[in-house]
Amino acid sequence: MSRRRVQKPRWRRLPLRVRLVAGFAAAMLVVLTGAGAFVYLRVRYALDLRLDQDLAAQSAQLTDAARTGTPLPTVARTVPGEYWQLLDAGNHVLAASPGLPADSLLTPEQLDRALRLPVRADRGTLLPISPRPLRLYAVPVQPGAAPAAGQPAVTVAAVRRDQRDEALRELIAQLALANLAALAIASLVGYRLARAALAPVERYRSEAARIATGATGVRLAVPATDDEIARLGRTLNDMLAAQDAALDRERQFINDASHELRTPLTLLATELELALRRPRTAPELEHTIQNAAADTADLIALADDLLTVGTQPVQDESAHTIDLTALLTDLVDRYRTGAGAQLDVLHCQAEPGLTVRGYATRLGRAVTNLLDNACRYGGPPITVTAHRVDGLVRVTVHDSGTGMDPGFLPHATERFRRADPARTSPGTGLGLSIVDAVVHTHHGELRICSAGVHQRFHPRFDVPCEHPPDGTTVTMLLPAARR
Known part of the structure; x- marks a missing residue:
């Protein structure tokens, strides 16, 4: 069953600047609406307070007149825009000012509350515009007492809200126009x-x-600034520089590998062509096959070296904790047995309990290459040491030979690069390149000290360097495994 492609929301497909402006406009709309609502409520409160004060004065006269039996038209003379009603407990109108409808201004629910305590209410709406908007103030004539039938129970004072409502409607219109203008300017x-x-x-x-x-x-x-965009640009430039450098290294690697592979392939093809030109005896064919097998073995070794040089960095989830002490001891013992070396010619001094994170096969290949170089180009005795220093494990391979040419030392780890004395001996020029690649992929540092000249490759740590008086010392600094 095929999976349906999840469609992104339409707004997420809009350009980033449009989404930013839309979000900014929405935030501004919320802020302006909140500010407008606050201004509206404050103005309405001030206008209602003025009306309530007028209603309170009018209601006090009406209530006193109802309690004392004073004729209401005498006490509460009719003022334009002001009205009053006198209601009984059944919400019937006992008396009213001219201009009011015959029915009560209060609803039954409002009357029930007004029999116990004063009630403020509005009649008519702000929007849409009502023909007779009123603000009411109902007060019980005898609070807490049950009025007799037909006796005044509640006085209702009312005042028209035309001016108040008109002011609020004008305020709403002005706020809407001002907010729309502010929103448009802010969005632009x-x-x-x-x-x-x-x-x-x-x-x-x-x-x-x-x-x-x-x-x-x-x-x-x-740009010559230090904002986020400038930092992004600098980071991208660093990435481009690293990418160009990686491409250059890749091209150089391909060229060098092609050059180095061409020689054994040519020798292998030549030997096979010569063997096919005329009939050969069994010993001659056997000799030719042995030579071809040797050339094939050289090709396999060269291919393995090239793969090792291109090894990717160690990933924490796939690495293992390695007992480096046991690994070095075992490698030196096997190398001594295979080379037929004496104990005093090749020996190992490793501190007990040294552990690192990585791959034992790669680290063993690096140590083996150092031993090969020390035996081939150096001189006895050869010493392998390992000890812990400042959270690192320092592994050194020292020989007592004449050392490297100081001019060659900075290029010692370059692929297929060989010193002049080593060009006449077997090898591919990848030994130290493999060591450097293995150390680098294990997040370590490689150092070479030869004939008093010290060279660091991919410096990472501030651990002091060792300067032996003679010979060549190759140092691998590796992060110790966490306990």
């Missing part, structure tokens, strides 16, 4: 700011498109 400014801020990103994208088409040596134009 936000869009210009977002476009200006993202302009370097667009330039980076166009330069990346050029690089994707094959352009080399391209670098991004980074």
Whole structure:
């Protein structure tokens, strides 16, 4: 069953600057709406407070007149915009000012509350516009007492809200216009700011498109600032520089590998062609096959070396904790047995309990290459030492030979690079390259000290260097495994 492709929300497919402006506008809309609501509520409170004060004065006169039996028209004379009603407990109108409808201004629920305590209420709506908007203030004539039938129970003072409602409607219109104008201006400014801020990103994208088409040596134009975009540009330039360097190394590696592979392949092809030109005796064919097998073995060894040089860094999830003390001791013993060396010519001094994280096969290959170089180009005695220093494990291979040429030392780990005295001896020039690659992939550091000259490759640590008086010392600094 095929999986359906998950569609992204439509807004996520919009350009980044549009999404930024939309988010900014939404935030501004919330802020402006909140500010407008606050201003509206404060103004309405002030206007309602003025109306309530007028209603309280009018209601006090009405209530006193109802309690004392004073004729209401005499006490509460009619003022334009002001009204009153006198209600009984059944919500019937006992008396009212002119201009009011015959029914009560209070609903039954409002009357029930007004029989116990004063009630403020509004009649009519702000929007849509009501023909007779009123603000009411109902007060019980005898709070807590049950009024007799037909006797005044509640006085209702009312005042028209036309001016108050008109002021609020004008305020709402002004706030809406002001907020829309502010929102439009803020959105325009936000869009210009977002476009200006993202302009370097667009330039980076166009330069990346050029690089994707094959352009080399391209670098991004980074502004002389220290903001996020400038730091991104510098990081991308560093990445491009590392990419160009990696491509150069790859091309050089391919060229060197092609050159080195051509020689054994040519020898193998020549021997086989000569063997096929005329009939050969069994011993001659056997000799030819032995030579071809030797050339094939050289090709396999060279291919293994090339693969080791291109080894990827150690991944923590696939690495293992290695007992380095046991590994070194076993390697030196096997090498001594295979080479027929004496104990005083090749010996190992490893501190007990040394452990590192990595791959035993790769580290063993590196140590074996150092032993090969020490036996082939150095002089006895050869000493392998290992001890812990500042959270690291220091592994050294020292020989007592004449040492390397100081001019060759900085290039000792380059692929297929060999010193002049070593060109006449067997080898591919990949021994120290493999050691450097293995140490580097184990997050370590390689050092070579020969004839008093010291060289560090891929410096990582501040551990002091060792300077033996003679011979050559190759040092591998590896992070110790956490206990």
